[in-house]
Amino acid sequence: MKRRINKVAVIGSGIMGSGIACHFANIGVEVLLLDIVPRELTDKEKNKGLSLEDKAVRNRIVIDSLQASLKSKPSPIYHQDFAKRIKTGNLEDDISKVSEADWIIEVVVERLDIKKQVFDNLEKHRKKGTLITSNTSGIPIQQMSEGRSEDFKKHFCGTHFFNPPRYLRLFEIIPGPETSEEVLQFLNEYGEKFLGKKSVVAKDTPAFIGNRVGIFSIMSLFHMVKELDMTIEEVDKLTGPVIGRQKSATFRTVDVVGLDTLVHVANGLHKGVPTDEAHDLFAMPDYINTMVENEWFGSKSGQGFYKKIKSDDGSSQIKSLDLNTLEYRDQKKASFATLELTKTIDKVEDRFKVLIGGKDKAGEFYRKNFAALFAYVSNRIPEITDELYKIDDAMKAGFGWEHGPFQIWDAIGVEKGIEMMKAEGKEPAAWVNEMLEKGNKSFYKVKEGNTWYYDIPEKDYKKIPGQDTFIILDNIRESKEVFKNSGVVVEDLGDGILNVEFRSKMNTIGGDVLDGLNKAIDLAEKEYQGLVVANNGKNFSVGANIGMIFMMAVEQEYDELNMAVKYFQDTMMRMRYSSIPTVAAPHAMTLGGGCELSLHADKVVAAAETYIGLVEFGVGVIPGGGGSKEMTVRASDTFQKDDVELNRLREHFLTIGMAKVSTSAYEAFDTNILQKGKDIVVVNPDRQIAIAKKHALLMAENGYTKPIHRTDIKVLGKQALGAFYVGTDQMMAGKYISEHDKKIANKLAYVMAGGDLSENSYVSEQYLLDLEREAFLSLTGERKTLERLQHMLKKGKPLRN
Known part of the structure; x- marks a missing residue:
């Protein structure tokens, strides 16, 4: 039987439950979100004369939780309209109504007794065969499945989403003692193909894979920071982007997640893994215990390892916690020769x-840190998994590491890693x-x-399964290279x-990238069938090389700048009017020229x-x-008979004038940057290039x-x-807006x-391109534009002048 998921029931509407419900709504699934009935009225409900029997009261917890989730930032949902796919109710x-669901997901409080009560209730209504x-x-999944029916046990397992479910891709699947192989295979494939996740089947061990290694890594740092007498700024400097981790690094991340949450999981590990060689590391250092006693949990409590202080003049300043005195102080800049x-x-x-x-404290920190991590993960096999790649997958997809522990070890050298240990x-x-x-x-x-x-x-070596459905450019670059320059x-x-x-810094588009694009189109037109523009970088492209534009403008090299802008325009038109199909596969930041x-x-x-989005303003x-x-052109194409054409044009004008950037691909359809009926969205980024290739081939x-150049664009x-x-x-x-904003908008x-x-007239694309280029060049001659360009280059953010 081919299993399909049309409706999901999510039991529990807290942060995780609502987040999971939103992500299923993201992919088009109908969701039933249930939670408990309130036991008492709020003051507001009393004032309205409501009773505990009123439906609005009985569904208050689930409705409030879902609304809070939908208002949170970053948003858990691709498009606010998708929230209509979620229906709410109470238990x-x-x-x-769970009898109508194809999959029931329990997301209640982490207490075995409460989970068992919920399962007792669900089993009365769940239809046989339902996941x-x-x-x-x-x-432990085994403990939760005790006392359940044979059909329940066969279709039951753990599915651990990481928070927030939309953004963190790890999807751990933990089988119980009687979970059927068909269920595991289905969930593994469904997680990858439909939910866009990195599915990892884990063993039923404490904290599974991701949290077992992730909490060890954080707790190891908690102890090491005292041992090496380091500040929290120093640790965050060393454990952030320089090693492929999030900007929030270690201590800022803990503040965001919540120290209480981390302590809860770590305490569970300390209790649950008494024979673990690193057992003592899961015990809290004194300074952490003091922070917990003081309820310094991070962002949720207003202070943690960092604290925002507001001055009398209304300005704010972020203070750091001194781990020796446990008092907040001004931040200290961290710098290391090794970095x-x-x-x-x-x-x-x-x-x-x-x-x-490194010969300084940074070098010592990395040697100690990696030695402890390498030893720990090597000893977790076969306890938590039999395959080493699953540990790497879990850390990358669940904790945002660019490289997993074994990949880092490979980069250092296996023998060198052992020497460090x-x-x-x-x-x-x-x-x-x-x-x-x-x-x-x-x-x-x-x-x-x-x-x-x-x-x-x-x-011996085995191929990592599942790779047939996606293309990894790192794996084919050398063997399949057709052309190469400094940019592509x-x-x-x-x-x-x-x-x-694109292989330029931040995938910016300069002359070398444009040369590469033109060369690729030349090659494709002569010897191939189609062209895809895609990369596996952090961002698709942050736009044109504004450093080059700034230098030309400062030097008043307007002829050269005019030629550079025209070359960009001509290359984009070649993308449109080549004799082979072209497919762009954008992801993450796709700004300006991208x-x-x-x-x-x-x-x-x-x-x-x-x-x-178009962010040039x-x-x-x-x-x-x-x-x-x-x-x-796109505004003109939306003009309809008896339509107020000016309103259509204004919408497209504001898309540029307000520098609108979509917060998901689905939002880009609202601004007509993506076009319904033509462009498509892929949830799993690993599959994106392979799917783009299929569409190029299909065309x-x-x-x-080859399209015919447009001369039928209606302008007003x-x-x-x-x-x-x-x-x-x-x-x-x-x-x-400022005076300069007005000048740009008028151009x-x-x-x-x-x-x-x-x-009203009909014009060609080239006519509009010439107007566009002239306006662009005239603005680069403005002092305030040069100030904006310089500020972006120096500070990485726009200037309002």
């Missing part, structure tokens, strides 16, 4: 050898030495375009489809987590790579024909121009109106 009046899972972070050595090393994995070789009085598991003795010098190998891992029982690598994806991968490239592709296959210019032209095989001339000018006057008079208005034509 007394609506429990029978039923618990989102527990550590209660300076890594500033020119772009690839994180290439930094590790340099970091462990021995210096710290630690030993790796016996299987690591056996691996080396057999001549195997790494945990991973890349061959035939796939990643292979060292399989411990087989004492062009790879052969097979079946006649090329890929252009957005313009997507606008000109034949099709966009966007990751759900795509934050796309922030640096004092209008979109100059075809973006202003394209939004004018090619269906007889793709003075009618639109007058209305826009009045609007910008009013905005400035109301102090909503954009001139382009999108098609100039000061006396009546």
Whole structure:
């Protein structure tokens, strides 16, 4: 039987329950969200004369929880309209409705007795064969399944989502003693394909995989910081982006998550793993116990390792906790000579050898930190998993690490890692030495375009399963390279489809990237069938190289700048008017020029987590790579008979003028940056390039024909121009925009109106491109635009002047 999930019941509407409900709504599933009935009225309900029997009261907990979740930032939902897919109810009046669900997910408080009560109630109404899972972070699945029916046990397991469910991709699946293999296989595939997760089947051990290793790593740091007499700023400096971790690093992350939450899991581990060689590390240091007693839990309590202080003048300052005195003090800048050595090393994995070789406190910290981590993860096999790659997958998908422990160990060198361990009085598991003795010098190998891992029982390498559904550019770059320059690598994806991968810093688009794009189109038109533009970087592209624009403008090299802007425009038009289909696969930050490239592709296959927009106003210019032209074209294409055309044009004008950036790919359909019926969204980013390739191939095989240049774009001339000018006057008079904002907006208005034509007219794309380029160049001659460009280059954020 082919199992399908059309309706999910989520039991428990707290932060996790509401987050899980929202993510199922994100992917189009109907959700029933249930919680308990309140036991007493609020003052507000009493004043309204309501009773405990009123439906609004009985559903108050679930409704309030869901609304709080939907208002939270970052949002748990791709688009607010998707919340309509969630129906709410309570566990007394609506429990029978779980019989309609294909999957029931329990997300109540982490207490075994309460979970068992919930299962007793659910089993009375659940239909046979329905999946039923618990989102527990550590209660043994075996204990939860005791006393249940045979059908319940067969279809029951743990499914541990990480918080927030939309953003953290780890999906741990923990089988019970009688969970059927069919259920495990289905959940593994469903997590990857539909939920966009990194599915990891874990063993039923305390805290499973992610939290077992993640909590060890944090607790190890909690103890090490005192041992090395380090400040929290120093630790956060060393455990952030320099090693491929989040900017919030260690202590800021704990403040966000909540120290009480971390302590709860760590205490559970201290109790649950008495034979663990690192058992003592799960005991809280004194300073943590004091913070818990003081209820210094972090953001939720207003103070933790950091505290925001408001001054009398209204300004705020962030203070840091001194771990010796437990008093808040001014922040101290952390700097290390070892980190300076890594500033020119772009690839994180290439930094590790340099970091462990440091002669200062940073070097000592990294040697101790990695030695402890490597020893610990090697000894967790086969206790928590039989396959080492699952530990790496869990840490990357659940904790946002760019590289998992075994990948870091490989980057340092397996033998060097053991040498570091021995210096710290630690030993790796016996299987690591056996691996080396057999001549195997790494945990991973890349061959035939796939990643292979060292399989411990087989004492040989095995291909990581599931790779057939996605394309990893790191694995094929060398063997499939067709062309390369300093800005791009062009790879052969097979079946006649090329890929252009940006390799510039932050994937900015400069002359080398444009050269590479043109070369790729040349090659594809001569010898291939289609072209994909995609990469596996942190961001698709943050836009044009504004450093280059700034230097040309400062030097007043306007002829060269004009040529550079025209080259950008011409390249975007080649994306649109080449004789082969072009597909853009944007993800994460896709700003300015990155957005313009997507606008000109034949099709966009966007990751759900795509934050796309035309943000050029922030640096004092209008979109100059075809973006202003394209939004004018798209406005024209939406004009309908008897429509108020000016309103349609204004919507597209405001998309640029307000520098709107979508918070998901789905929101980009609202601004017409993505187009319904043409562009698609992919939830699992691992599958994105493979799906983009399929669409390029499909267009090619269906007889793709080179488009004809557009000359039928309706522009509104003075009618639109007058209305826009009045609007910008009013905005400035109301102090909503500055004088320079008004100047930029009026330049954009001139382009999108098609100039000061006396009546509605039909124009070509090239006509609009020329207007766009002229406006862009004139703005680069403005002092305030140069100030904005310089501020963005120095501070990384826009200037309002």
